Amino acid sequence: MEHPLSQFKYCPKCGSKHFNINNEKSKQCADCGFVYYFNPSSATVALILNDKKELLVCRRAKDPAKGTLDLPGGFIDMNETGEEGVAREVLEETGLKVKEAIYQFTLPNIYVYSGFPVHTLDMFFLCQVEETSHISAMDDAADAFFIPLTEIRPEDFGLGSIRQGLVKFLSALK
Structure with missing residues (x-):
């Protein structure tokens, strides 16, 4: 590349x-x-579990990887912390309000946007939300729903850092 x-x-x-x-x-x-x-752009990823130990996933509405599974998240805006960025992205994509965002780990990624490789540093946060009964797929999400942790297949997720992050997150839960 x-x-x-x-x-x-x-x-x-x-x-x-x-x-x-x-x-x-x-x-x-x-x-x-x-x-x-040339330094990486900051991005966030939300890991949101409900009371049934299911993970909130989204289906990507846009390229790259349109139609594949994803986790809520996105780029951090100027003058925004990682916690503020992940809370904003979760609200924009799902309508859910984050009560607490707990940093987990980071992974480097290359996100191709408009044919340009954007190097990112994806920050993964375990997020607690106010409630999960009113999920609405919005913005970059075509759909948003919960999947039992036992049914998560990282290969169904379209972005490399999300697949790697899911493997890391799921193995830490064992």
């Missing part, structure tokens, strides 16, 4: 076309000296 820095042809500070590879993580402008480091 082509490195994402190759997509950046012009300096984002001054617009110069003399924006060259500095090292494997950055480019530098020969005209103004600006150095741009």
